[in-house]
Amino acid sequence: MPNTLRRAAALLIGAVLAAAVHAADTGPRGHVDAVADAIADHYFDAARGQRIADDLRRDADAGRFDALQDPVALADDLTARLRPLDRHFRVRWSADGDAPIAGAPGPRRPMEPSTSGGIVKVEVLPGNIGYLQLDQFAHFDFDDAQAPARKAIDAALAQLSATDSMIVDVRNNRGGSPHMVGYLVSAFVAASADPYNRFHTRTRTFSEAPAKRYAHPRTDVPLYVLINAKTGSAAESFAYTLKSAGRATVIGQPSAGAANPGGIIDIGDGFSVFVSNGTPINPNTGGNWEATGVAPDVAVAPETALDVALLRARKNG
Numbered sequence: 001m002p003n004t005l006r007r008a009a010a011l012l013i014g015a016v017l018a019a020a021v022h023a024a025d026t027g028p029r030g031h032v033d034a035v036a037d038a039i040a041d042h043y044f045d046a047a048r049g050q051r052i053a054d055d056l057r058r059d060a061d062a063g064r065f066d067a068l069q070d071p072v073a074l075a076d077d078l079t080a081r082l083r084p085l086d087r088h089f090r091v092r093w094s095a096d097g098d099a100p101i102a103g104a105p106g107p108r109r110p111m112e113p114s115t116s117g118g119i120v121k122v123e124v125l126p127g128n129i130g131y132l133q134l135d136q137f138a139h140f141d142f143d144d145a146q147a148p149a150r151k152a153i154d155a156a157l158a159q160l161s162a163t164d165s166m167i168v169d170v171r172n173n174r175g176g177s178p179h180m181v182g183y184l185v186s187a188f189v190a191a192s193a194d195p196y197n198r199f200h201t202r203t204r205t206f207s208e209a210p211a212k213r214y215a216h217p218r219t220d221v222p223l224y225v226l227i228n229a230k231t232g233s234a235a236e237s238f239a240y241t242l243k244s245a246g247r248a249t250v251i252g253q254p255s256a257g258a259a260n261p262g263g264i265i266d267i268g269d270g271f272s273v274f275v276s277n278g279t280p281i282n283p284n285t286g287g288n289w290e291a292t293g294v295a296p297d298v299a300v301a302p303e304t305a306l307d308v309a310l311l312r313a314r315k316n317g
Contacts, residue, residue: 028065028074032056034267035078035091042265042275043086044201052085071270078273087258087291088233090274117152118176121169122159127314130160133169137176137184137234142211149180157187157214165222165313168238171252171302175233178261182210185241188248190219195245197237197280197288199261208237208280222316223248224309227294228302232256237280239294244284249312251298252305259290 036053043049056078059065068074071093082089118136125131140147160166166188182196186209189195196209225239225248236255242248260276267273280288300308 028068029060031071031074031267031269031271032060032065032078034271035273036060038265038267038273038275042262042277044260044262044277044279046202052082056081075271086260086276087256088260088262088274088276092272093270094272095270117149117156118173118180119152119156122156124160124163125167125310127310128162128164129310129313130163130166131169132156132160132166134173134235136173137178137180137238139177139179142179150183153180153184154214157216161216161218163221165224165316166218167224167226167306167309167313168248169226169306170231170235170238171226171228171305172230173232173235174230175235175258178208178234178237179210181234181238181241182208183212183214184238186210186213187217188219188221188223188242189217189245191217193245195241195247195282195284197241197282199278199280201278208241222313224313225250226302226305226309227252227255227296228305229253229256229293231294232258233261236289236294240282240289243294243297244282249298249309250294250296251300251309251312252296252302253299254293254295255289257289257291257293259288 036056039049039056040053041049043052065074065077068077075091075093078091079089082091116138117140118134118138119132120135121131121133123131138149138152140149144150168184178199185196191213194207194209196207198205198207223242225242227235227239227250231239231252232255236258239248239250239255243250260279262274262276262278264272264274279290282288298308298312
């Protein structure tokens with residue numbers, strides 16, 4: 001056999017053996033290695049992702065995870081280890097092994113079709129104060145004029161269009177789609193304004209500005225946004241964008257601090273990991289709310305935030 005063929009055969013055999021060893025290692029070290037691979041391959045900051053992955057592998061090689069034979073315990077331990085590095089990191093295990101596959105930056109969590117637009121409540125409160133409560137930022141396609149979520153938010157804004165002030169309540173709202181974030185922000189800023197976050201990935205940059213803006217923005221209505229520690233991701237983006245533009249007074253407690261969007265990667269054997277593959281930069285602050293959360297303008301206990309907003313709205317409009 002010629003030397004070149006021998007070398008090629010040796011390389012092929014080595015690769016097959018290495019793959020077999022990796023496939024056979026389905027214990028904690030193998031699962032940690034798979035998590036590390038996902039982070040190294042997909043994290044928006046390639047150099048930092050590689051460092052995080054290298055640290056995980058080093059700890060695994062030292063036996064740090066060997067005692068965690070229960071998959072739920074291993075997933076929880078890895079999540080606790082990774083979350084301080086990025087608030088969106090999350091490792092999960094499912095007996096069904098049906099984790100969704102990661103996509104490009106976009107929805108901050110997998111979104112189910114919504115006919116309500118994430119709207120929990122729409123009311124005109126005493127004093128002619130508009131109140132809109134959202135438990136998610138539902139996704140819709142701007143090319144679909146009949147999208148239920150788009151129609152729902154348009155109807156809510158129309159119902160509140162004659163109010164003297166507005167309160168948008170995103171307490172306990174864990175996030176959702178940047179399409180809805182940009183669209184709802186556009187309901188309160190001038191059509192010419194550009195307060196929208198820019199998202200940076202390994203390969204591109206794009207804006208949260210909506211492809212189609214709300215047709216009748218209320219640029220002068222006094223606006224209050226309510227947040228708490230469970231306000232996360234896209235809901236934080238909404239509050240942060242309006243606060244940074246000087247367009248809203250944010251009331252409550254600091255939010256969760258999960259700024260970086262991404263997706264869920266199925267790594268096999270029932271394990272999945274959420275990896276951030278983008279990061280936002282706000283044009284007014286030059287930064288974002290990762291780890292720190294959105295700081296309220298008026299810090300109060302979250303259960304009193306609505307009462308405080310109502311008092312301010314009635315006093316100041």
